Amino acid sequence: MLATVLQVALGGALGAVCRHATIAGAQRLVGAHFPVGVAVANVLGSLAVGFAVVLLANRELDRFSPLLITGFLGGYTTYSAYSLEFWRLISDGRSESAFAFAIGSAVLAIGAVFLGVALARSIVA
Numbered sequence: 001m002l003a004t005v006l007q008v009a010l011g012g013a014l015g016a017v018c019r020h021a022t023i024a025g026a027q028r029l030v031g032a033h034f035p036v037g038v039a040v041a042n043v044l045g046s047l048a049v050g051f052a053v054v055l056l057a058n059r060e061l062d063r064f065s066p067l068l069i070t071g072f073l074g075g076y077t078t079y080s081a082y083s084l085e086f087w088r089l090i091s092d093g094r095s096e097s098a099f100a101f102a103i104g105s106a107v108l109a110i111g112a113v114f115l116g117v118a119l120a121r122s123i124v125a
Helices: 002-030 036-058 062-076 079-091 095-124
Strands: none
Touching: 002 036, 002 062, 036 062, 036 079, 062 079, 079 095
16 A cells, blocks of 8 residues: 555655646747647646556556656646546446546546636635
């Protein structure tokens, strides 16, 4: 259990640093008027999680999943986890659940940000 937690922690720290570098680099290239760095991190992370899930399982390297998938890619982008869960539902033949998950998660998460901002503003105002 401790080894798994350490893998997740190490991978998460490295992934977060890489996400920061990706976002900062993209902002330097195109400016800060659009969150292109976040989009790049989301797409690259989703590509990497699809690749890693198959490669780790195929090569019987699942023991590195906490380090690479949960840790590094989770730290690099939570969008990769969202995309992977969508793929798993589709792969299991649960298309309706997949789209309900995708749309519901996006709508609820965005709504939660607005609610969080409103709550914080009501406290500090």
